[in-house]
Amino acid sequence: MKPNNLLPWSAFWSVVVLLLLLISLNVGTLDTNWQAMWEPDHAHHDIIWQLRWPRALNALLVGACLSLAGLLIQNMVKNPLADPYLLGVSGGAATVQLSLILLASSLPIIIQILAGFAGSLLAALLLLKLSYFGHIRTAKLTLNGVVLAFGFAAIISLLLAMAPPEQMKSMMFWLMGDLSFAQHQAWQFIVLLFAAAILYSKHRPLDILARGEWFAIKSGVDAAKLNLWVFGLAALLTSVAVAQAGTIAFVGLVVPHMVRLLAGNTHRLLIPLSLLAGGAFLLAADTLSRTVLSPLQLPVGIFTAVIGVPVFLILNRKTP
Amino acid sequence: MIELRDFSIARDGKQFFTGLNVRFDSGQFWGVLGRNGLGKTTLLNQITGLLPTKTQAVFVNDVPMEAIGIRQRAQLISYLLQIQEPCLDFTVLQAVAMGQFAWQPRQTDWQQAHQWLNQLNIHHLADRSLLQLSGGERRKVELATCLAQNSPHLVLDEPLNHLDMVYQKFLLERLKRWSEQQSVIMVCHDLAAIQSHCTHVLLLLADGCYLAGESATILNDKNLQRLFDD
Numbered sequence: 001m002k003p004n005n006l007l008p009w010s011a012f013w014s015v016v017v018l019l020l021l022l023i024s025l026n027v028g029t030l031d032t033n034w035q036a037m038w039e040p041d042h043a044h045h046d047i048i049w050q051l052r053w054p055r056a057l058n059a060l061l062v063g064a065c066l067s068l069a070g071l072l073i074q075n076m077v078k079n080p081l082a083d084p085y086l087l088g089v090s091g092g093a094a095t096v097q098l099s100l101i102l103l104a105s106s107l108p109i110i111i112q113i114l115a116g117f118a119g120s121l122l123a124a125l126l127l128l129k130l131s132y133f134g135h136i137r138t139a140k141l142t143l144n145g146v147v148l149a150f151g152f153a154a155i156i157s158l159l160l161a162m163a164p165p166e167q168m169k170s171m172m173f174w175l176m177g178d179l180s181f182a183q184h185q186a187w188q189f190i191v192l193l194f195a196a197a198i199l200y201s202k203h204r205p206l207d208i209l210a211r212g213e214w215f216a217i218k219s220g221v222d223a224a225k226l227n228l229w230v231f232g233l234a235a236l237l238t239s240v241a242v243a244q245a246g247t248i249a250f251v252g253l254v255v256p257h258m259v260r261l262l263a264g265n266t267h268r269l270l271i272p273l274s275l276l277a278g279g280a281f282l283l284a285a286d287t288l289s290r291t292v293l294s295p296l297q298l299p300v301g302i303f304t305a306v307i308g309v310p311v312f313l314i315l316n317r318k319t320p
Numbered sequence: 321m322i323e324l325r326d327f328s329i330a331r332d333g334k335q336f337f338t339g340l341n342v343r344f345d346s347g348q349f350w351g352v353l354g355r356n357g358l359g360k361t362t363l364l365n366q367i368t369g370l371l372p373t374k375t376q377a378v379f380v381n382d383v384p385m386e387a388i389g390i391r392q393r394a395q396l397i398s399y400l401l402q403i404q405e406p407c408l409d410f411t412v413l414q415a416v417a418m419g420q421f422a423w424q425p426r427q428t429d430w431q432q433a434h435q436w437l438n439q440l441n442i443h444h445l446a447d448r449s450l451l452q453l454s455g456g457e458r459r460k461v462e463l464a465t466c467l468a469q470n471s472p473h474l475v476l477d478e479p480l481n482h483l484d485m486v487y488q489k490f491l492l493e494r495l496k497r498w499s500e501q502q503s504v505i506m507v508c509h510d511l512a513a514i515q516s517h518c519t520h521v522l523l524l525l526a527d528g529c530y531l532a533g534e535s536a537t538i539l540n541d542k543n544l545q546r547l548f549d550d
Contacts, residue, residue, distance in 0.1 A: 074408070075408065078405075078406040078407060078408060079406075204418075204421060204425060204426075204428075205421070205425075207410070207414070207418065208418050208421055210407060210408040210410075211405070211407045211408070211410070211415070211418065212405025212406065212407045213405070214370060214401055214405055215401065215405060215407070217370055217390060218368060218370060218394065218397075218398075218399040218401065219394055219418060219419065219421050219422065219465075219469070220390055220391035220392075220393070220394030220395070220421050220422035220425075221390070221391075221421065222390045222391075264410075264411070265408055265409055265410050265414075266410075266414065
């Protein structure tokens with residue numbers, strides 16, 4: 001390993017994020033030009049800063065949260081197939097938010113977001129309660145998570161079956177991920193940065209935990225405590241993402257793998273790079289989702305797969 | 321010095337041995353012999369503090385294990401696990417450097433990690449990926465990780481597994497040399513290796529008796545016969 005790889009890689013991903021941000025601010029149903037960004041009197045100024053900017057931030061936030069959470073979960077259960085929705089939190093949020101759409105469709109968005117956040121945290125607590133025996137039994141947690149997700153899926157099907165047709169579309173959109181509820185982002189960014197800072201301070205114990213729980217304990221890492229941190233922060237990050245944008249498939253599964261394939265397995269690199277790459281990935285997907293068939297807006301989940309599947313398959317073939 | 325005081329070995333609710341009193345001192349190379357399923361690995365897991373004991377029975381330098389923090393334990397004892405847990409991939413050099421965590425939780429000493437690879441004749445593996453090693457190569461990397469932990473007690477669960485004959489001989493001689501300053505406790509099924517290298521042995525017999533002491537006195541024909549008896 002070259003210990004100094006962090007700077008070039010983070011510089012690279014930061015440039016990618018900035019470029020994508022510039023592009024996404026200027027394309028859409030109406031292609032604006034670059035000057036409009038800086039001239040307050042320009043007719044397109046508001047479109048850029050009132051509509052596209054918050055949505056772009058939302059994509060960066062949600063993408064970063066999901067990929068960081070995916071990184072944590074894959075480490076905790078040592079399973080490359082794990083993604084943040086394994087924690088059952090998306091099911092919890094979906095159940096609460098879809099019920100709210102059904103029962104009280106005119107609630108303010110902030111209430112919906114907070115209710116979804118609460119729902120997902122409750123689901124995570126339930127999973128923790130079921131899998132905790134003085135310490136988290138990760139093998140049990142994996143199975144419990146999968147089974148709980150099935151349970152929530154059944155509730156969601158029930159809600160969809162009961163929904164009147166005019167509400168079907170907004171519910172389906174939520175289920176496939178929707179970044180247009182771009183509001184109230186300040187506290188979520190604080191949560192994200194707080195989680196990332198804590199995790200970065202634990203990057204060496206996290207490396208060691210990735211070698212196995214027994215290995216970690218015998219090497220001097222309190223694996224039980226660290227697993228609780230990992231679980232708690234992953235649940236928090238996923239809850240932020242799900243409450244904000246519904247369930248967006250693929251980001252939490254694929255981005256950590258892409259970063260691993262490119263930059264290796266040390267968390268000193270993985271934590272900042274997943275954050276940046278996750279944001280970039282979702283921003284790119286969202287920009288595509290609202291421009292490809294504009295003015296029609298497609299669910300962003302389609303494009304996370306459109307970009308993610310080929311990029312991942314190619315990377316996975318080209319790396320040893 | 322690691323000491324067992326009135327120690328019991330139990331596994332899955334079944335009691336195999338009770339009232340074990342053994343002291344493992346530095347300068348001693350202990351071999352632990354016994355048949356499969358008698359709780360040898362459980363014993364090592366408890367000696368190293370990975371598993372709790374029912375009563376206070378393991379003492380390191382007269383301090384009960386329960387009173388020693390997890391990182392402090394790692395400073396006192398390095399442990400070679402028998403089984404390979406599922407894990408994510410790292411390079412061999414990164415993996416070995418993880419052994420330094422107990423003493424240096426903040427920074428990594430790459431130079432020292434290189435030295436341990438050299439010591440164990442596996443420097444050519446430094447940049448290889450952990451998950452692509454052969455069974456024997458992987459075992460050597462785990463050993464190097466334990467040694468990089470730099471602790472006065474070395475506890476090894478079947479260290480010769482997967483190793484070729486040449487390397488087994490090399491390792492046993494190295495362990496013998498290290499045991500002059502450290503204490504080494506090794507579970508091993510190779511009677512000849514124990515006879516020729518260990519200064520002390522702990523024999524765990526199928527009838528629930530145990531014998532502990534200097535190999536010269538314990539490893540006589542009569543006791544060895546008991547080891548083979550049903």
